[in-house]
Amino acid sequence: MRYLPLFFDLSKGPVILVGAGAEARAKLRILQAAGAAIRWHVLSRDDANNAYAKDVELRIGLPGADDFLGAVALVASAGRDIDEELAARSRAMNVPVNIVDRPDLSTFIFPSIVDRGDVVVAIGTGGASPVLARRLRETIEQLLPERIGEFAALMGRYRDRLHALRHRGFSTRQFWERVIDGPIGTLFLAGRSARAEAALILAIERAGLDAPKQGHVQIVGAGPGDPDLLTLKALHALQSADIVFTDDLVSPDILSRVRRDAEIVHVGKRKGQPGIGQEAINRRLVAEAKAGRKVVRLKGGDPFIFGRGGEEREALEEEGIAVTVVPGITAALGCAAEAGLPLTFRKEATRLSIVTANTAEGAEKIDWSGLTDRATTVAVYMGLTTASAVRDGLVAAGRDPRTPVAVLARGTRPDSHAITGTLSHLPALAAAAGQGPALIVVGDVVAHSRAWKEAVGHLEAAE
Ligand SMILES: C[S@@+](CC[C@H](N)C(=O)[O-])C[C@H]1O[C@@H](n2cnc3c(N)ncnc32)[C@H](O)[C@@H]1O
Numbered sequence: 001m002r003y004l005p006l007f008f009d010l011s012k013g014p015v016i017l018v019g020a021g022a023e024a025r026a027k028l029r030i031l032q033a034a035g036a037a038i039r040w041h042v043l044s045r046d047d048a049n050n051a052y053a054k055d056v057e058l059r060i061g062l063p064g065a066d067d068f069l070g071a072v073a074l075v076a077s078a079g080r081d082i083d084e085e086l087a088a089r090s091r092a093m094n095v096p097v098n099i100v101d102r103p104d105l106s107t108f109i110f111p112s113i114v115d116r117g118d119v120v121v122a123i124g125t126g127g128a129s130p131v132l133a134r135r136l137r138e139t140i141e142q143l144l145p146e147r148i149g150e151f152a153a154l155m156g157r158y159r160d161r162l163h164a165l166r167h168r169g170f171s172t173r174q175f176w177e178r179v180i181d182g183p184i185g186t187l188f189l190a191g192r193s194a195r196a197e198a199a200l201i202l203a204i205e206r207a208g209l210d211a212p213k214q215g216h217v218q219i220v221g222a223g224p225g226d227p228d229l230l231t232l233k234a235l236h237a238l239q240s241a242d243i244v245f246t247d248d249l250v251s252p253d254i255l256s257r258v259r260r261d262a263e264i265v266h267v268g269k270r271k272g273q274p275g276i277g278q279e280a281i282n283r284r285l286v287a288e289a290k291a292g293r294k295v296v297r298l299k300g301g302d303p304f305i306f307g308r309g310g311e312e313r314e315a316l317e318e319e320g321i322a323v324t325v326v327p328g329i330t331a332a333l334g335c336a337a338e339a340g341l342p343l344t345f346r347k348e349a350t351r352l353s354i355v356t357a358n359t360a361e362g363a364e365k366i367d368w369s370g371l372t373d374r375a376t377t378v379a380v381y382m383g384l385t386t387a388s389a390v391r392d393g394l395v396a397a398g399r400d401p402r403t404p405v406a407v408l409a410r411g412t413r414p415d416s417h418a419i420t421g422t423l424s425h426l427p428a429l430a431a432a433a434g435q436g437p438a439l440i441v442v443g444d445v446v447a448h449s450r451a452w453k454e455a456v457g458h459l460e461a462a463e
Helices: 022-033 045-049 080-092 130-143 148-163 172-181 183-189 193-206 232-240 278-290 309-318 331-339 387-397 423-433 444-448 450-462
Strands: 014-018 037-042 056-060 073-076 097-099 112-116 119-123 216-221 243-246 263-266 294-299 322-326 351-356 376-381 404-409 417-422 438-442
Touching: 014 022, 022 037, 022 073, 045 056, 073 080, 080 097, 112 130, 112 148, 119 130, 119 148, 130 232, 148 172, 148 183, 148 193, 172 183, 172 193, 183 193, 183 216, 183 322, 216 232, 216 278, 216 309, 232 294, 232 322, 243 278, 278 294, 278 309, 294 309, 309 322, 331 376, 331 404, 331 417, 331 438, 387 423, 387 438, 404 423, 404 444, 404 450, 417 423, 417 450, 423 438, 438 444, 444 450
Parallel strands: 014 037, 014 073, 037 056, 073 097, 216 294, 216 322, 243 263, 243 294, 351 376
Antiparallel strands: 112 119, 376 438, 404 417, 404 438
């Protein structure tokens, strides 16, 4: 490590900034964001006329010896000779100095910064590659929850109140860990700041008085398969979980994103084996949360679209367990995007119906009568093995057998396969699509899809 990252309190004295070019202005913005009192020296009246900036003391000419007294830092980009002179004078006056793009003249450098208010991350490459530092910053920006700075500020406001109760003999470190990792943190980062603050006040009042700690459950949508389609919130949940209960639909690529030490429990139906059943899943979720663990219930697609997330949420709430739901990209959206298939189309398709072909009464008993209008796109989930009943039901209800259809199998996964044709041929298309999971899309919009256009192209080439 060549440079030690330190956090400067710039309110303790003026920062001298010298220069009027783009580099100096960029530093001006960073210094202002950090609340610095800036004395900006420009070298000509013309520069001064163009140097409008709020809350800055503007001076024309180089800083004199008196200006260095009490300065917390000097930052300059004013031309080679002037920069060298300023660097020498700063060092002689023991004022930390940064000459832009001249680490050889500087006693400190500016890191790449992730700024979330009270939470600041500094990234440096020792000046070797500012571009790499910026890339790393972008990655960290995406990983940090949006409200993390406000969350830090909230905890800062209550630190003294908690510390005043330390005589009760509890560990403040463990207290804050529970706040950060538990329901209070989850609520706050989900935007429920008032509820989170109320829960924090209550927790502080009870600190050291009652021991039982309770975990919480996040019901998380994993999307259709491609791990890059996980939401940032889902990724945060996976990376902070103690235990993850997953369905078979969730791809191994996604499970590889789970925190390494977390326990992973498969509860769905797997390769013909029955799962443990909904009642048993609910019981285990409740038990793990009551034992104080951070539980993730991971589901393919979105938990509230044919995912039984609603039942699980109710079961948990009935037991008084804190539960939050993280939405996921449902199969219809993921598969359609991959296949270049717009689910609605101006004037042509003005309605989208999401239906399941897997009902307790059987696919033959489904009422398709509301789905016959040409302007309605129908996305059929769980219809691969009952494709004949889907076709027969729709046609009997009045949908044109020439309506374009697509069978989108294993959508967004490496072995995804899209096949298109018309409603009358749906069973043959489903058979040709191979293994599930697969989604059936019925509607004129299918003719806009990439797969349809490619199929037409092949036919024309064959003629
Ligand atoms: C029990 S439902 C779960 C749906 C999920 N909650 C969602 O929002 O996508 C399972 C059905 O979703 C559809 N499905 C899920 N993932 C899919 C994928 N990657 N490709 C195609 N269809 C998928 C299939 O119709 C499958 O039979």
